[in-house]
Amino acid sequence: MAAPSTPLKNTVKGYATYMGREGHYAFLLHRLTGLGVLLFLTIHILDTATVYFYPSLYEHAIELYRATPFMLGEIGLLFAVIYHGVNGLRIAVTDMWMPKRWAIEKQRKAVRLTLVVAILLWTPGALVMLYNLLLHNFGVDLLAMLPFGK
Amino acid sequence: MIMASKASVKPSFETTAWRFMRYSGILLIPLAWFHVYLQDVIVGVHAIDIDYVAVRLADTGWVIYNFLLLGFAFAHGMYGLRQVMFDLVHKESTRRVLSILMLIFWLVVTAIGATALAMGARPELVQ
Ligand code: HEM
Ligand code: HEM
Ligand code: HEM
Numbered sequence: 204m205a206a207p208s209t210p211l212k213n214t215v216k217g218y219a220t221y222m223g224r225e226g227h228y229a230f231l232l233h234r235l236t237g238l239g240v241l242l243f244l245t246i247h248i249l250d251t252a253t254v255y256f257y258p259s260l261y262e263h264a265i266e267l268y269r270a271t272p273f274m275l276g277e278i279g280l281l282f283a284v285i286y287h288g289v290n291g292l293r294i295a296v297t298d299m300w301m302p303k304r305w306a307i308e309k310q311r312k313a314v315r316l317t318l319v320v321a322i323l324l325w326t327p328g329a330l331v332m333l334y335n336l337l338l339h340n341f342g343v344d345l346l347a348m349l350p351f352g353k
Numbered sequence: 354m355i356m357a358s359k360a361s362v363k364p365s366f367e368t369t370a371w372r373f374m375r376y377s378g379i380l381l382i383p384l385a386w387f388h389v390y391l392q393d394v395i396v397g398v399h400a401i402d403i404d405y406v407a408v409r410l411a412d413t414g415w416v417i418y419n420f421l422l423l424g425f426a427f428a429h430g431m432y433g434l435r436q437v438m439f440d441l442v443h444k445e446s447t448r449r450v451l452s453i454l455m456l457i458f459w460l461v462v463t464a465i466g467a468t469a470l471a472m473g474a475r476p477e478l479v480q
Contacts, residue, residue, distance in 0.1 A: 210440075210441060210442060211441050211442070214440050214441050215441075234437065237430065237433050238433075238437065240430065241430035241431070241433065241434060244426060244427060245427075245462060248427065248462055248463075248465065248466040249462065249465065249466075251406070251466070251469060252465045252466055252468070252469035253469075254403055254406050254407070254410070254473075254474035254475070254476075255468065255469040255472045255473065255474060256465075256468075256469065258403055258474065258475045258476060258477075258478040258479045259478070259479050259480055261402075261403045261406070261474075261479075262402060262403065262479070265398060265401055265402060268398040269398050269399055273398075274398070277393055280389070280393075281389055281390075281393060281394070284385055284386065284389050285386065288378070288381065288382045288385065288386060291378040291379075292378070292379065292382065295374075295375035295376075295378055295379055298375060299375055328390060328393075328394040331394050331395075332394060332397075335397050335399065
């Protein structure tokens with residue numbers, strides 16, 4: 204006999220199998236980035252609060268953020284905050300000021316546009332962060348390696 | 354005759370919250386983006402230490418900015434989490450218990466963050 208279905212199972216199954224194309228991917232990415240940023244923010248509020256509650260601990264917390272895996276995570280965090288914002292703007296503006304644009308073809312185009320805009324806004328920051336990561340953690344100075352020097 | 358589609362009904366909590374998600378989201382674009390670009394890209398985690406934070410939290414303008422960020426980003430995120438929970442949990446009593454737990458968690462973490470912002474950093478206590 205099949206295991207009984209629960210709202211949790213149904214929802215997760217829906218997430219995985221629903222084929223809404225662009226709208227579906229945008230929904231999943233919006234949810235994932237929203238929850239990811241919230242997880243970071245919760246930890247971030249608490250570690251920042253140590254500057255008042257437990258000042259000696261703050262340096263250790265910041266030390267963590269400087270580690271290579273964390274810095275890679277921060278590049279991802281930057282994308283999450285930007286993508287979630289651009290896509291949230293699409294949802295909010297369509298809902299509140301142009302609900303007529305909730306039509307499949309228009310939204311398919313809009314969803315692709317949000318991804319392009321998010322990548323454009325993210326790339327410069329991501330490059331600077333990658334430069335900082337290589338410089339501080341690996342002693343590689345990409346700017347000094349350019350032919351025209353620094 | 355077809356009546357006007359806009360009836361004046363007192364908006365429910367959920368309607369107000371739905372609007373709040375949209376307006377706070379739009380406000381968070383300048384607030385959160387500028388914060389992350391400033392701290393993580395321009396300044397960078399290698400240049401951040403408690404003295405840096407102490408200087409910034411001595412500036413009323415940045416304290417107000419951080420209060421807005423704390424208030425809007427965390428409320429928006431926690432309400433969003435409640436939405437996700439409602440999608441996953443359909444039993445009314447479980448929803449209520451989890452909503453209350455989330456409300457308490459939100460209040461406690463916000464209070465901790467707000468206290469630190471209001472009191473400022475204490476680099477003199479670092480040993
Ligand atoms: C019989 C069931 C369903 C029908 C007929 C249906 C139909 C549609 C259609 C026509 C669209 C627009 C597609 C597009 O933008 O490409 C859409 C979008 C969407 N659907 Fe469904 N859907 C169904 C079930 C679901 C389920 C189970 C979920 C959630 C797990 C879901 C979540 C969404 C979301 C999030 C969007 C995109 C809205 C946005 O762009 O923000 N739908 N749906
Ligand atoms: C940067 C500007 C932001 C904008 C424009 C924005 C916009 C939105 C909008 C419009 C929704 C509602 C989606 C819907 O009802 O379909 C939403 C949901 C959500 N947001 Fe944001 N938001 C922003 C920043 C943030 C931040 C900083 C966090 C984390 C603390 C966050 C976490 C969430 C979560 C967890 C949800 C619920 C996701 C879901 O229901 O799938 N958002 N956001
Ligand atoms: C890794 C990237 C980030 C870095 C390096 C960073 C850095 C900092 C620093 C140094 C502070 C201390 C106060 C100040 O200097 O003004 C701070 C506070 C704060 N940040 Fe960030 N931040 C980052 C990402 C974010 C994100 C993504 C959000 C929210 C969407 C956020 C929200 C906040 C809030 C609400 C405070 C005030 C915390 C409190 O109440 O004590 N930060 N951040």
